Amino acid sequence: xxxxxxxxxxxxxxxxxxxxxxxxxxxxxxxxxxxxxxxxxxxxxxxxxxxxxxxxxxxxxxxxxxxxxxxxxxxxxxxxxxxxxxxxxxxxxxxxxxxxxxxxxxxxxxxxxxxxxxxxxxxxxxxxxxxxxxxxxxxxxxxxxxxxxxxxxxxxxxxxxxxxxxxxxxxxxxxxxxxxxxxxxxxxxxxxxxxxxxxxxxxxxxxxxxxxxxxxxxxxxxxxxxxxxxxxxxxxxxxxxxxxxxxxxxxxxxxxxxxxxxxxxxxxxxxxxxxxxxxxxxxxxxxxxxxxxxxxxxxxxxxxxxxxxxxxxxxxxxx
Amino acid sequence: xxxxxxxxxxxxxxxxxxxxxxxxxxxxxxxxxxxxxxxxxxxxxxxxxxxxxxxxxxxxxxxxxxxxxxxxxxxxxxxxxxxxxxxxxxxxxxxxxxxxxxxxxxxxxxxxxxxxxxxxxxxxxxxxxxxxxxxxxxxxxxxxxxxxxxxxxxxxxxxxxxxxxxxxxxxxxxxxxxxxxxxxxxxxxxxxxxxxxxxxxxxxxxxxxxxxxxxxxxxxxxxxxxxxxxxxxxxxxxxxxxxxxxxxxxxxxxxxxxxxxxxxxxxxxxxxxxxxxxxxxxxxxxxxxxxxxxxxxxxxxxxxxxxxxxxxxxxxxxxxxxxxxxxxxxxxxxxxxxxxxxxxxxxxxxxxxxxxxxxxxxxxxxxxxxxxxxxxxxxxxxxxxxxxxxxxxxxxxxxxxxxxxxxxxxxxxxxxxxxxxxxxxxxxx
Numbered sequence: 001x002x003x004x005x006x007x008x009x010x011x012x013x014x015x016x017x018x019x020x021x022x023x024x025x026x027x028x029x030x031x032x033x034x035x036x037x038x039x040x041x042x043x044x045x046x047x048x049x050x051x052x053x054x055x056x057x058x059x060x061x062x063x064x065x066x067x068x069x070x071x072x073x074x075x076x077x078x079x080x081x082x083x084x085x086x087x088x089x090x091x092x093x094x095x096x097x098x099x100x101x102x103x104x105x106x107x108x109x110x111x112x113x114x115x116x117x118x119x120x121x122x123x124x125x126x127x128x129x130x131x132x133x134x135x136x137x138x139x140x141x142x143x144x145x146x147x148x149x150x151x152x153x154x155x156x157x158x159x160x161x162x163x164x165x166x167x168x169x170x171x172x173x174x175x176x177x178x179x180x181x182x183x184x185x186x187x188x189x190x191x192x193x194x195x196x197x198x199x200x201x202x203x204x205x206x207x208x209x210x211x212x213x214x215x216x217x218x219x220x221x222x223x224x225x226x227x228x229x230x231x232x233x234x235x236x237x238x239x240x241x242x243x244x245x246x247x248x249x250x251x252x253x254x255x256x257x258x259x260x261x262x263x264x265x266x267x268x269x270x271x272x273x274x275x276x277x278x279x280x281x282x283x284x285x286x287x288x289x290x291x292x293x294x295x296x297x298x299x300x301x302x303x304x305x306x307x308x309x310x311x312x313x314x315x316x317x318x319x
Numbered sequence: 320x321x322x323x324x325x326x327x328x329x330x331x332x333x334x335x336x337x338x339x340x341x342x343x344x345x346x347x348x349x350x351x352x353x354x355x356x357x358x359x360x361x362x363x364x365x366x367x368x369x370x371x372x373x374x375x376x377x378x379x380x381x382x383x384x385x386x387x388x389x390x391x392x393x394x395x396x397x398x399x400x401x402x403x404x405x406x407x408x409x410x411x412x413x414x415x416x417x418x419x420x421x422x423x424x425x426x427x428x429x430x431x432x433x434x435x436x437x438x439x440x441x442x443x444x445x446x447x448x449x450x451x452x453x454x455x456x457x458x459x460x461x462x463x464x465x466x467x468x469x470x471x472x473x474x475x476x477x478x479x480x481x482x483x484x485x486x487x488x489x490x491x492x493x494x495x496x497x498x499x500x501x502x503x504x505x506x507x508x509x510x511x512x513x514x515x516x517x518x519x520x521x522x523x524x525x526x527x528x529x530x531x532x533x534x535x536x537x538x539x540x541x542x543x544x545x546x547x548x549x550x551x552x553x554x555x556x557x558x559x560x561x562x563x564x565x566x567x568x569x570x571x572x573x574x575x576x577x578x579x580x581x582x583x584x585x586x587x588x589x590x591x592x593x594x595x596x597x598x599x600x601x602x603x604x605x606x607x608x609x610x611x612x613x614x615x616x617x618x619x620x621x622x623x624x625x626x627x628x629x630x631x632x633x634x635x636x637x638x639x640x641x642x643x644x645x646x647x648x649x650x651x652x653x654x655x656x657x658x659x660x661x662x663x664x665x666x667x668x669x670x671x672x673x674x675x676x677x678x679x680x681x682x683x684x685x686x687x688x689x690x691x692x693x694x695x696x697x698x699x700x701x702x703x704x705x706x707x708x709x710x711x712x713x714x715x716x717x718x719x720x721x722x723x724x725x726x727x728x729x730x731x732x733x734x735x736x737x738x739x740x741x742x743x744x745x746x747x748x
Contacts, residue, residue: 004322157527157534193681195732195739200687202526202535286472286484292538317688318612 006068013061033273035297036231037248041126043232049119056112130233136246139212143178145171145186146212146246147304149205153217153224153237156287158278160205163189164196165309172211172301190216190242198312203293205278206259206311208304209252215245225282228295234281252299259307261296344464345431351424351477351557353417354496357381357406358565359670363394365704366663367672370489378670379481381408390672406670409565416574420564423586428557431467431476434459436553438560438583438590448594451601452517453549462550465543469536478554480669488532494669495551496558498593499702502528502685505600506607507698508707514555514597516606520548522686530682556593563589607697607709609690613722614729621742624729627722628743631730634712634723646706651727654705658734658747665704673703679747681735692728 023029034043074080088095098104128135140146148171150161162168170182193199207213217226219237226245227234235245253274255263262275278293298304357378372388384395391400400406409417427438436454439445448454466474475482478495485492493500502523503515524544527535536544568574568585576582599605614623635651643649656662659677667673676684685691685700699707712723720726733739740747 155532155534192738193736195736195742200526200529203537287534294538315688317690318693319609319690 003069003072006065006072009068010065013065017058032230032276033251034230034232035249035251035253035276036228036233037250038126038130039230039232039250041129045123045126048122052115052119130247133244136214136244139246140214141212143175144212145174145183146214147172147207148186148189148214148216149207150190150216150218150242151205151226151237152220153226153280153284153291154220155222155285156280156291158203158205158226158291158293160201161193162198162201162206162308162311163194164198165305165312167194167196168308169305172208172305190244196312196316198308198315201311201315203278204296205293206254206296206298206304206307207249208301209249209297209299211301212246212248216242217245218242222284223282224280224284224291227279227281228276229279230276230295236282249297252297254296254298254303256299256303257306259296259298259303259310261294265299343468344460345467347430347432349431349476350421351428351431353409353421353424354477354479354561354565355380355410356479356481357401357408357670358562359668360404360407360566362666362668362704363391363400363405364666366665368663370664370672370674373487373489375486378406379486381406381410407565407569409569411572412569413573416569419574419582420561423582424557424561426583427560427586427590428553431463432460434463434550434553436556436594438587439594440587441591444591444594444598447598451598452552452594453545454553458546458549459553461543462546462548462553465539465547466550469539470547473532478551478558490531490673491671492533494558495555496562497668497702498555498559498562498596499668501700501703502691502694503600503698504607504694505698506605506709507701508709509605512701513605514600516600517548517552520551521545524548526686528684529687530680530684552597556590556597559593560586560589563593607694609693609697610722610724612689612725614725625743627726627729628733628745630720630723631726631728632745634720634727635730639711642711645711648706651708667704668702673700675705678731678734683735689728689732692731693724696724696727696731 031043031046034040070082070085071080098107129139147168148163152159152161163171167185170179171186174182174186205215215226217235217237218241219239221239223239224237225234226237228247231247231249233245233247235243237243252265253263253276254261255270260270262270262272264271264274276295276297278295280288280291282288284291296307298307357380359378367390369390371390375383375386375388378384378391381401383389384391384400386392394400394405401408401411412420427436429435429437433456435456436448436459439448472482472484473488473492474480474495475485475492480492480494482492498514499512500515500519503513503519505513505516505519507513521544523533524536524539524547526537527533536547539547564574564582564586568576568582574582576585614627616624618624635655637650639650648654652658654662654665654675655678656675658679659675660679662675662677664672664674676682683692685695695705697707697709699705701707708727709724712727713720730745733743733745734747
């Protein structure tokens with residue numbers, strides 16, 4: 001085959017690596033801005049694992065390309081005649097210890113296993129905070145009731161149920177009075193649809209910045225998956241189950257009063273980076289690709305409740 | 320293989336992705352074509368015990384009637400549905416006739432890539448069609464492109480509700496070709512059978528149809544949705560013209576025109592009537608006049624609501640011979656048997672089947688707002704055989720219950736929520 005193919009292969013791998021290295025700095029090529037309480041820790045995990053696996057990936061591919069180049073057969077099909085390798089001399093300290101195949105195999109089993117165990121143990125606490133229902137109370141706090149909604153996925157849209165405005169207001173204000181009837185009312189939300197719930201709103205989830213959110217996720221037909229990329233949230237919606245999802249948004253993207261999203265709270269202008277999608281992350285049929293809703297994070301409690309009141313009025317229109 | 324030949328593969332593979340193209344509009348070469356599925360002339364009957372089977376459209380072609388899984392199989396075996404003039408088979412019309420129809424329809428309605436609404440000689444009506452119905456060519460072109468992306472696969476190229484995914488969806492997608500739509504806010508008690516207001520179609524796009532496969536398209540910008548509504552009206556007008564021709568001008572499998580008549584003039588007349596009907600529906604005077612809601616729902620003990628719900632239950636469930644005399648049906652519970660839990664399917668005007676809603680599920684296809692349910696009770700769902708009850712329930716002062724429509728609405732809304740049923744003392748178990 002000769003040197004040509006090894007060079008072509010090496011150039012392709014280097015090109016891919018180059019694109020990957022550049023990606024974080026090109027608009028739209030990398031992960032979106034993380035704006036939830038979970039995003040820092042999850043992004044840290046991502047980069048740590050990327051670093052470790054990236055190092056080994058580059059190492060093994062470089063060795064592969066090197067070997068392809070050095071030991072590729074010549075044009076007439078015979079093995080090349082080579083001088084002793086300089087690299088082999090450099091590796092003498094290691095090859096002295098790992099001097100038989102059994103020892104080499106032990107090395108390349110134990111070292112990666114140790115690294116994987118390290119990753120496994122270090123990520124448990126982050127996973128627990130996001131997913132373990134036993135950790136939910138720690139996350140939200142005993143004296144806070146989150147913004148609670150029910151999201152029902154169906155082919156091919158998201159439908160959201162909110163409590164009525166007055167009920168939501170009592171939930172948000174629970175911390176002040178700590179009224180046990182309000183706590184009980186909140187606990188009944190998932191299983192009991194009340195007559196005055198604002199039900200079935202399509203494709204839009206409204207939450208409040210700085211206040212925890214609890215989503216009761218269900219599905220009406222097949223398996224879907226709630227994906228809030230900016231919140232670093234992904235949770236499968238399984239038929240027959242109602243699965244809780246929680247997070248705290250740390251930034252808003254909705255203009256006060258008009259409730260239009262895409263609003264950058266820092267520059268006070270509209271831009272595409274602040275349009276936050278709700279996507280489906282589990283193939284659910286032909287419309288899976290376009291099962292996309294929008295996430296609205298309100299800046300203040302008053303604005304959020306004002307929107308909810310408006311939505312409630314709409315849903316109860318009598319003329 | 321030699322290295323150079325292998326090298327040539329690389330640019331070829333890369334370029335092959337460009338062949339696919341990213342054109343969003345229909346191909347210029349595509350034309351609508353004349354319908355081949357049976358034209359429903361009359362309803363076969365009233366009730367039918369079973370739904371159509373998955374994967375089956377009731378009527379894609381005459382051959383479907385020979386399939387024993389088809390709901391019309393038994394009836395067709397007994398009395399040929401074509402000879403009995405229940406359906407008309409448009410494929411029996413000779414090619415020359417079909418070509419003629421195609422030419423005229425293409426002339427007035429264009430092609431999918433370049434849709435238009437023509438054949439209106441009256442200048443005033445033309446102006447209204449453009450302004451009120453928003454049927455100018457530019458908006459139709461945008462609508463056609465977006466329709467191809469979002470709607471075509473269920474609703475079909477001609478709006479026949481027989482796209483590739485339609486057979487796997489029950490209830491089936493709407494067939495626009497008769498100009499009939501289920502969920503309207505236009506008063507059907509005046510002349511009956513009025514087309515919907517643009518707002519009704521916009522609302523359907525905005526909130527979807529709960530309980531069916533029609534999703535909400537609210538994430539599309541509103542100008543795209545407006546264009547889609549215009550395109551749907553265009554498809555409906557074209558379908559109506561074609562339907563009228565087949566219904567009225569085909570006799571013994573030939574196109575029969577009166578002496579001195581041309582097909583063009585015939586279609587122009589239909590176009591005039593149909594466009595006029597659509598324009599009339601956009602008139603605010605023809606919208607359903609919703610009586611002001613008379614009760615205070617925020618009373619702490621919900622006394623007024625409770626009384627209203629009790630009256631609504633009585634209106635819903637107790638026999639009313641005077642209604643039976645007028646409409647052949649007794650009261651709501653006649654069709655919504657056992658509050659909808661034991662409803663039979665009913666033949667509808669599209670040759671498919673509709674089931675009176677199971678009201679205990681709390682799923683309201685036409686919308687769940689109180690005013691949406693008011694629209695349904697007021698003007699019914701004519702193509703699905705739900706009657707307009709506005710003329711029947713007492714609504715004038717002097718009648719026993721001037722708020723009858725709102726009472727029925729309150730009862731229906733309470734029926735859908737088990738917790739509220741308990742609170743209101745409604746027991747249906």
